[in-house]
Amino acid sequence: MDPATVLGLGVFAVTSAIVGLRSIRQINQWETALKFTLGKFSGRAQPGLTFVLPGVQRLVKIDTRVRNRDLPQQAVITSDNVTAWIDAVIYFKVVDPEKATLNVQDYEHAVRDRAKVVLRDVVGETKLDDLLSHREEVAAKIRAAVEQFVSQWGLHVELIALQDIQLPQQMQEVIARKAIAERDRQYVIIKSQADLESAKNFAEAANILAGSPGAMELRRLEALQNLSGGTSKVIFDLAKPMEAQTAAIAAAMGANVRVGVNAGEPIEEEAEGPRPPARAVKRA
Numbered sequence: 001m002d003p004a005t006v007l008g009l010g011v012f013a014v015t016s017a018i019v020g021l022r023s024i025r026q027i028n029q030w031e032t033a034l035k036f037t038l039g040k041f042s043g044r045a046q047p048g049l050t051f052v053l054p055g056v057q058r059l060v061k062i063d064t065r066v067r068n069r070d071l072p073q074q075a076v077i078t079s080d081n082v083t084a085w086i087d088a089v090i091y092f093k094v095v096d097p098e099k100a101t102l103n104v105q106d107y108e109h110a111v112r113d114r115a116k117v118v119l120r121d122v123v124g125e126t127k128l129d130d131l132l133s134h135r136e137e138v139a140a141k142i143r144a145a146v147e148q149f150v151s152q153w154g155l156h157v158e159l160i161a162l163q164d165i166q167l168p169q170q171m172q173e174v175i176a177r178k179a180i181a182e183r184d185r186q187y188v189i190i191k192s193q194a195d196l197e198s199a200k201n202f203a204e205a206a207n208i209l210a211g212s213p214g215a216m217e218l219r220r221l222e223a224l225q226n227l228s229g230g231t232s233k234v235i236f237d238l239a240k241p242m243e244a245q246t247a248a249i250a251a252a253m254g255a256n257v258r259v260g261v262n263a264g265e266p267i268e269e270e271a272e273g274p275r276p277p278a279r280a281v282k283r284a
Contacts, residue, residue, distance in 0.1 A: 023051050025059050032097045034060045041102070062097040066158055069112055076123040078131060085166040086123065088139075090115050091158040092150070099154030111150050115160060118145045128171075135162050 026049055027033045033045035036058045045059065052059050071088040078084060092111055094100045100107045122142045123131060131138055143160040150157060167175070209215050 023054060025050050025052055027061065030063060030065050031061045032064055032094075034062065034097060034101055036060065041098070044097070060101055062094055062100060064094050064097070066091055066093045067108070069108065071112060071116055071119070074116060074119055076120050078123060078128045079125055080127045082128045082171060083168060084123070084128070084131065086119065086162055087164040088115070088119060088142075088160060088162050090146075090160050092155050093158065094154060095156045096154030099152070104153045107150075107153050107155060110153065111146070111155055111157070114149055115142070115146050115157075118142050118149075119160075121145075128167075132165065132175075135165070138162065 025033070025045075027045055027047045029047045031047065033050065035042050035045050035050075035052065037053075037056060039058075042057070050059070068089055068091045071090060074086050074088070076084050076086055090112065094107070104110050119142050122138060122145065126138055139160050139162050143157050146160065147157045209219060
């Protein structure tokens with residue numbers, strides 16, 4: 001065989017191998033590929049291996065997984081004229097690869113820009129207190145507004161979250177003072193409720209003691225014991241009525257004496273200390 005022919009066959013074989021390798025494309029499971037033939041959309045390619053004609057066909061791969069993108073910090077003025085700096089994040093995915101490729105040039109930048117505009121509009125219609133206390137509701141309202149617009153691009157917004165809300169230093173101090181005042185108000189309310197319940201309990205206990213003489217005597221004895229302070233010794237004569245013993249004990253506690261029992265009668269012994277001098281008694 002002519003050497004030139006062999007060389008030509010070799011070059012043809014190598015070229016065919018290169019073209020064949022370039023014609024084989026791999027598509028991952030989380031991707032969807034769009035095939036364009038001479039610039040015209042000609043169909044989708046399923047995950048796996050697919051063949052394209054180099055120079056004639058072009059394959060565009062679209063990632064269909066959920067993507068998260070940070071939104072740059074936005075300076076927003078609320079409806080009550082308070083400036084706030086908001087950091088947010090958006091989660092979205094491509095649900096219609098054809099629209100995402102044919103209807104918008106760069107859908108990632110488009111959805112982020114749209115989210116920033118809607119965030120300013122929604123927060124501008126919201127008061128600062130609502131923005132701080134109902135952050136999730138405000139974020140859901142922003143997500144719904146963005147979803148309504150970007151759905152025509154074949155995109156779906158999964159979530160928009162407000163990560164951080166920064167306020168001027170003066171406004172932070174005002175909010176802190178307001179929180180302290182609210183805590184003080186709650187403390188006063190709780191204390192007044194406790195006093196009311198305590199008064200009701202005392203009234204109920206008084207009614208019970210008034211209807212039970214035995215319970216009243218026990219309560220009196222407990223009070224006498226607390227008054228003694230542990231410096232007096234009390235002995236009860238069980239043969240005498242409780243009322244007589246209580247009266248004697250009360251008198252003894254007031255004089256700070258010890259009470260004993262002698263032949264059924266209480267005998268008072270003076271407390272330690274000098275005795276007063278005896279006085280002479282004149283008889284008529």
